[in-house]
Amino acid sequence: MISVVLFLLLLPLLLAPFETAGWWHRRRIHREPLEPLTQPTKEREIQLVYFTGVAGYSGDFLARREKALLDRIREERPGLVVCHRVFPYSASNLPLDGERVFRSLWMWLHRWRLKIPNNVFDVLIVLRNIGQLLVSADPRYGPVYNEGLAEQLRLRLVPGVPTVFLAYSGGAQMAVGAAGELRAELKAPLHLVALGGVFTDDPGIAEFASVTQLVGRKDRWVIHLGKLIFPGLWRWQFWSTWNRYRKSGKYREVVSGDHCHVGKSDYFGFDKAPATDKTYGEQTADLVGKVLQRL
Amino acid sequence: MVESFTHFVTFGSWRALFRELVRATVVFTLTAAFWAVSVVLALALWGHQPAIGALFLVLCFAHIPLLAFPLTIFPTIGYRLEQVLRLTVYIFFVAGLTVYLKTPLTIAAVVCLPGWLLHFFLTEWRLLNR
Numbered sequence: 001m002i003s004v005v006l007f008l009l010l011l012p013l014l015l016a017p018f019e020t021a022g023w024w025h026r027r028r029i030h031r032e033p034l035e036p037l038t039q040p041t042k043e044r045e046i047q048l049v050y051f052t053g054v055a056g057y058s059g060d061f062l063a064r065r066e067k068a069l070l071d072r073i074r075e076e077r078p079g080l081v082v083c084h085r086v087f088p089y090s091a092s093n094l095p096l097d098g099e100r101v102f103r104s105l106w107m108w109l110h111r112w113r114l115k116i117p118n119n120v121f122d123v124l125i126v127l128r129n130i131g132q133l134l135v136s137a138d139p140r141y142g143p144v145y146n147e148g149l150a151e152q153l154r155l156r157l158v159p160g161v162p163t164v165f166l167a168y169s170g171g172a173q174m175a176v177g178a179a180g181e182l183r184a185e186l187k188a189p190l191h192l193v194a195l196g197g198v199f200t201d202d203p204g205i206a207e208f209a210s211v212t213q214l215v216g217r218k219d220r221w222v223i224h225l226g227k228l229i230f231p232g233l234w235r236w237q238f239w240s241t242w243n244r245y246r247k248s249g250k251y252r253e254v255v256s257g258d259h260c261h262v263g264k265s266d267y268f269g270f271d272k273a274p275a276t277d278k279t280y281g282e283q284t285a286d287l288v289g290k291v292l293q294r295l
Numbered sequence: 296m297v298e299s300f301t302h303f304v305t306f307g308s309w310r311a312l313f314r315e316l317v318r319a320t321v322v323f324t325l326t327a328a329f330w331a332v333s334v335v336l337a338l339a340l341w342g343h344q345p346a347i348g349a350l351f352l353v354l355c356f357a358h359i360p361l362l363a364f365p366l367t368i369f370p371t372i373g374y375r376l377e378q379v380l381r382l383t384v385y386i387f388f389v390a391g392l393t394v395y396l397k398t399p400l401t402i403a404a405v406v407c408l409p410g411w412l413l414h415f416f417l418t419e420w421r422l423l424n425r
Contacts, residue, residue, distance in 0.1 A: 016370050134370035141370060200371075229375060 009127060016131030017138075020145045023092045027148075044161045045079035046292065049153065051088040051171030054129040055122060055262075057110050058095025059087040065268035066168075069281050069288075073166070076289035083156050088167075088174035089132040091148030096125065118262070133170045136177040137200035137230070143181075146204070149174060150181035157186060162295060164191045166288060168267065169222065172197025172213075180204030193291050195267040195284060196223050196259070201232020203241040211251045212291050214284065216259025216267065223261075254291075257283045319418070326417050327354070330410030334388075337406035338398065345396045353391035357384050381418075385411045 050070060052062065062070070062084060070082050087095050096106035106128075109121050135141045136149070157163060163186060165175035172194040179190050180203060189209035196219045205211065215223060227233045232240035245251055257273050259280055264271050269280030276283065331354055338345055360383040367373035367380070385407060392403035 013369055013372075017368060131370060134372065138370045138374050140374055229371060 009123075012124065012128040013131040013134065016128070016135050017141050019132070020091050020135055020141055020148070023148055024144050027092075044081045044158055046077070046162050046164060046295065047081045047083060047157055048073070048164045048166055048292075049086065049157070049175070050082060050084040051086075051165060051167040051174050052084075053169030053171055054089070054126050054133060056087060056089055056129060056171075057106070057113075057125065058097060059085040059093060060095065061110075063268070065270060065281055068270075069268050069285050070166075072282060072285035073288050073292070076285065077292045080292070083153075086149070086152045086156065088149060088171055088178075089129040091132075091145045093149075093152040096128075129170065133173050133198075133200075136174055137202055142177060142202070146177040146181045149178040150185075153178055153182055154185060159186050160188050161186075162189050162191070164193060164292060164295065166193050166195070167197055168195045169261065170198050173200050173202060173226075176200070176202045176204040176208075178204070179207040183207040189295075191295055193288055195256075196261050198223060198226050199230075199233065199242065200226050201230040201240055201242045205245050206241050208245075209250065210295070211245070213251070213253045214256040214259075214267070214287055215253055216256050216261070216265075218258055218260035218265065254287065256287050259284070322417050323414075326410075326414040330354075330407075330414045333410040334392075334406050337409075338402075341402055341406070343396075343398055343402075345392075345398070349396060353388060353395055356391050356395075357388035360384055360387060381415050385415075 050062075050066070052066060066084075070084065074080055074082060085093075087093050090098075094100065097103060097110065100106065106125065109125055112119055112121055113125075132145070136145045165179070167175045172192065175192050175194075176199065179192070183190055190207055192208045192211045194211065194213045196215060197213055199205070213223070231237060232242050234240075235243065237243055256267065257276075257280065259265060259267050259269070263269070265273070265280050267280065267284045271280060272278070273280050273283050278286070331350060335345065335347070335350060360380050363376070363380060367377045369376070388407050388411070389400070389403045392398040392407065393400045398406075
């Protein structure tokens with residue numbers, strides 16, 4: 001019984017590279033020149049790409065708390081254009097309820113999640129997305145996966161405009177992966193604001209003009225998970241891209257408050273933060289707003 | 296067989312895939328042969344004369360960990376596993392020389408190193424370049 005459960009849990013990781021391989025294969029056969037989806041109607045001062053965490057379901061679907069955070073950031077920074085319609089855990093921006101073999105399973109899990117948030121079956125979606133995160137960070141599959149993600153972003157972003165990635169949890173790695181492929185074409189500085197971001201030792205980090213990591217006081221271990229399997233994050237590996245970037249002065253860690261990683265007091269929480277008149281989410285939005293003002 | 300199955304995703308056609316497989320097999324075979332020859336020569340310099348057949352057996356034995364190679368398909372974890380497996384081949388080769396051919400451990404470790412490094416770096420060249 002235990003082995004069956006273990007196998008089922010490992011299955012999303014095992015299948016993860018095949019999605020990228022399939023996309024790459026189809027793309028080579030039917031490659032067509034891609035036009036931007038929308039022409040900008042007004043000047044953009046700055047554009048913000050939001051990447052959700054590993055519990056993400058699609059680019060179109062955002063939790064109410066995530067929408068509230070983005071709305072508040074928009075209020076604080078007029079002229080900001082927010083793009084959240086890229087699902088970072090698919091090289092082809094195919095949401096979990098898209099044309100997939102396991103579509104029914106993901107939809108069923110999503111319906112469960114809407115009824116009972118953070119239920120035990122959520123772990124399947126999380127594992128599936130972690131599989132894609134590991135694909136993005138893998139030096140063998142990563143260039144292909146990140147090329148796909150960058151292609152989706154190219155369709156939605158305007159070149160020459162400073163771009164900020166706002167990434168929660170595992171979304172930070174996806175931003176780093178895409179940046180490696182995107183920087184040269186956007187011809188504008190890229191910045192990353194990570195909310196409890198989980199990084200790998202992806203060399204794409206060097207493409208960012210600045211990286212700000214907002215860390216809650218109660219968010220103690222998730223952000224360090226990368227150190228388990230990415231030797232480039234170990235401090236003694238002073239030659240790794242990550243360590244060189246960390247010491248270059250472009251990387252900052254800011255304590256955002258009493259946030260935890262997942263739960264009512266996380267970076268999006270609607271509960272009041274202690275000793276303030278703001279919610280956890282408002283606290284985060286204000287900090288992100290301050291970071292954006294400095295860019 | 297030689298290169299990880301996972302590299303295949305990046306090739307565009309069956310012909311390119313076949314060409315890549317042949318190239319990788321040639322690199323693997325040549326560097327493995329160089330490894331064996333360098334060990335024989337280095338041992339001879341140290342005054343040991345191992346039987347070629349026995350050495351070949353030890354070399355085969357050293358590659359047993361590569362049977363776990365299909366597991367390298369797992370993203371990232373598999374990439375690390377690939378490095379670990381290649382390191383294990385070196386360790387098994389040194390252990391085989393020490394136990395089976397009675398070569399002193401330090402000498403076995405030294406004579407195996409140059410050939411293994413060349414073998415490792417050339418077969419991993421593309422990955423390490425990324």
